[in-house]
Amino acid sequence: MPTMEMTKAKIAKLPAPDPSGKQVMYWAEGSDHPGLGILVSGTTSAKSWIIQAKLPRTGVARRVTLGPVAVLSLKEAWEQARPVLAEIHSGVDPKAKRHRPATVREALEQYLKNPKLAPKTKADYRSRAERHLSDWLDLPIAEITPNMAEARFYAITDEVEARRAAGLTCGGVNISGAATANTALSIFRSLWRDQKKRDPKMATLLEPTALLSGKWHELERRERYVEPEQMPAFYAAIHAMRPDSENDRRPGKNRLWYDLLTLALYTGWREQELCGLRWSEVSLTEKMVRIAAERMKNRQAFELPLSRQIADLLIARRALGRDGDYVFGGGPNRPYQSMHVALNKVTEATGIRVSPHDMRRTFISIAENCTITPFELKRLVAHTTKGDVTSGYVQKTRDQLRRAAQIVADRIDELCGIAPVEGAERIAS
Secondary structure (H helix, E strand, C coil), X not given: CCEECCCHHHHHHCCXXXXXXXXXXXXXXXXXXXXXXXXXXXXXXXXXXXXXXXXCCXXXXXXXXXXXXXXXXXXXXXXXXXXXXXXXXXXXXXXXXXXXXXXXXXXXXXXXXXXXXXXXXXXXXXXXXXXXXXXXXXXXXXXXXXXXXXXXXXXXXXXXXXXXXXXXXXXXXXXXXXXXXXXXXXHHHHHHHHHHXXXXXXXXXXXXXXXXXXXXXXXXXXXXXXXXXXXXXXXXXXXXXXCCCCCCCCCCHHHHHHHHHHHHHHHCCCHHHHHCCEHHHEECCCCEEEECHHHCCCCCCEEEECCHHHHHHHHHHHHCCCCCCECCEEECCEECCCCHHHHHHHHHXXXXXXXXXXXXXXXXXXXXXXXXXXXXHHHHCCCCCCCCCHHHHCCCCHHHHHHHHHHHHHHHHHHHCCXXXXXXXXXXX
């Protein structure tokens, strides 16, 4: 390759396009500008400053274009060239993709791509991150330090407890600063660990939640449910929401609340399964409910014969003739979002405070004391049986499951003080 003295006059005289019709490189003579050159086009008048050097470990040559000769002087080109040449000689490959650490927001979105996470879980993670980690979202996740994580942990605890004391919290009855702080920082820990597996530069970093070892709040396992002696008053408060007349077809929350809480009491289903129940998932002729796997927490399809009580409730609700996809519509084509408002009405009437999951616990507690098998109970409440080898061999017919559902429903009737329906066979519990 030709060399030349890099003077303004000689640079100006370089023919472009080159007569050969091919690109030609001219390198600087002497040791004043090592690695600096000019690339002359073979087809256009373009002349560009370039640098070239070999990576020390591999000996592979790397060439970088600095800019047009018409724009950069020799001095300016050399000023740009020196730091790039220094990086190449130190082993930095200029053609390798520059490392940019992920932000907390990017780490969150990457984590939520996991197809095994339920939509409700994804929505909960995003909501908690945006609420409690909002000022971290656009920071590189690798820059979050243990001191920052510890400070945030205590700040969330204090903030939620202060809002709770002031009566400013809304939603469930189990909200506490301790639980919220544990959850928010546990979510961040999951994001950080996931990102560490993706980013080798995080390998030597200390996990931000390391300082929380021994400081995580100890939370008591929730054991609250509606006690057997409370069932009559509890059901009476639910029943009081029902319209006075069976012919009362006026739309209103009271009828929705009555139907929703009654369905919860007699099925033990999770809140999202109840509130999101679609008419397409209900067969009134077969008296069956079939919910697709993607809408279930355990990602398993749910199929269940209905007890007489629940079948009658759904038939009556369908007879109201309201349009919409959802059994409990909260508006055009969207489900009612939560049972909390309805449960708060029951609390005002009875003093019995329970959460939607406490309703589930109530059903399971009642069912566990009925004459049904543990496998039938798991099927009734859509508990996974993946880890239970024996249950994989146990098959229950539709009639067996309907009988189990009816046994539990009849026992709930007894506890609530509801007289047997005339002509209906009651199965001993």
